[in-house]
Amino acid sequence: MFSSPSIWILEDDEALCSLLSSRFDGLGWSSTSFHRPRNLEDELAIGTPSLLLLDEMLPDRRGVDLLSGLRLQGHRFPVVMLSALQSPEDRIAGLEAGADDYLGKPFSFRELQLRIERLLAIETGALDARVPPPAQECFRLGAVHFDGLRAQLTAVDGTVTRLSRGDAALLQALVRRPGEVVGRQTLARISGSLVDVSQSRSIDVRLSRLRRLLEDLLQQGDAIEAIRGQGYRLQAPVEAAEPLVNT
Template identity: 35%
Template sequence: MQTEQQKRILVVDDDEDIRDLLKEYLEKNGFSVISAADGQAMRQIWPAQRLDLIVLDIMMPGDDGFTLCKEIRARSRVPIIMLTAGSDETDRIIGLELGADDYVGKPFNPRELLARIKAVLRRYEEGAEHRSGLDGQQRLRFGNWSLDVTNRELTSPEGDVQSLNGADYNLLQLFLSRPGEVLSRDDLSLHLRGRDASPFDRSIDVQISRLRGRLNDDGKSPQVIKTVRGAGYILTVPVVVDNG
């Protein structure tokens, strides 16, 4: 496993002061940092160089962060943290829908971003260890659905296959690892983002709704992921590891 000192981060932001601040701060904390001012500069760096995480601003000239996030996700699973307008929940939700792993609102404290970076990298390492530990057992069956944990592909009862982005995959994998257990919004936020849910942050609920939609479970009475009023959410179907 790589040590933290070997982790390489790409910061994409059109604000030179922010790029310089993050480069200096993150390098002091043991990371290798490359910076890019826009999408064109980003494409010259990624995917030509090995990257462990990308910090991606949303509001930039030319291609914005949403466009770049979608482009990255089409080709790579590299972790992405988006820099959003501090009070704009819509930006946060859209970023998660496109496959970002977390977000930090501007203006931000570099220490907070550092904590988010460490949390996301830790979750990715744990996920990689979990997948490698499965050996040939790479498919999880739940109800009439199945998840290929290696390729991150969800197969419907009719045999239709869809790829899952980072946020949807991580959320579904969490439910599959804890079937029959009620998970509160704080539980979900803590495992997915390394922090408790804010009382005004509805992104977890939006993610649940989107995942239910993928599972055709978004009617008035969901059967796969049910709501436990006042407590959270629960996966109600058994999970079986397919030895393949």
């Protein structure tokens, strides 16, 4: 399905790293294991992975704290957080930190494989063949330019904010139906979530993050409105736009 993705694993359990690497080798995927955050950070100065598997409980740092820092540095590769901490609060903390998925330990390797494949398909655009290509990729939300293809928002002063592919897909779904309520299940499917939204707040966490970002850029409240029991509605003014040059 994929041409040798590079999976990085940050996990202090060396036996688990060895097992995962062996299974990834069987799929024809390359993998690199790290047991300390510093080793990962050093390697990121050289290159980036196709996807990162990140343990939450590390010896010298929590995974959510490390991930928050990576996102602030501009790293946008998909991240699956692995943790024995499985309460709703723990999962929400991981998603708020920037994780694309959260899997509790112990887990089925087949389930992990499917979650990884889904995220890689979204990241590489492999899912685009399933639906007709959209006629419009760029929009203006008030004074902010949104490029869905590049997954980025550009402010009036030229400041560019990069989005994950999943978050960009969410915003595209809302932008194409301004003023209309888009259901939570629809948004979850578009974002590539494998989580049952009736049992999880993961989609709410992602939309809350997008809402805060838009409100900061637009300097207006309620850019995205939550409709209880139904879904979400974009309140910001929307119009079609041309791609920006040199962004």
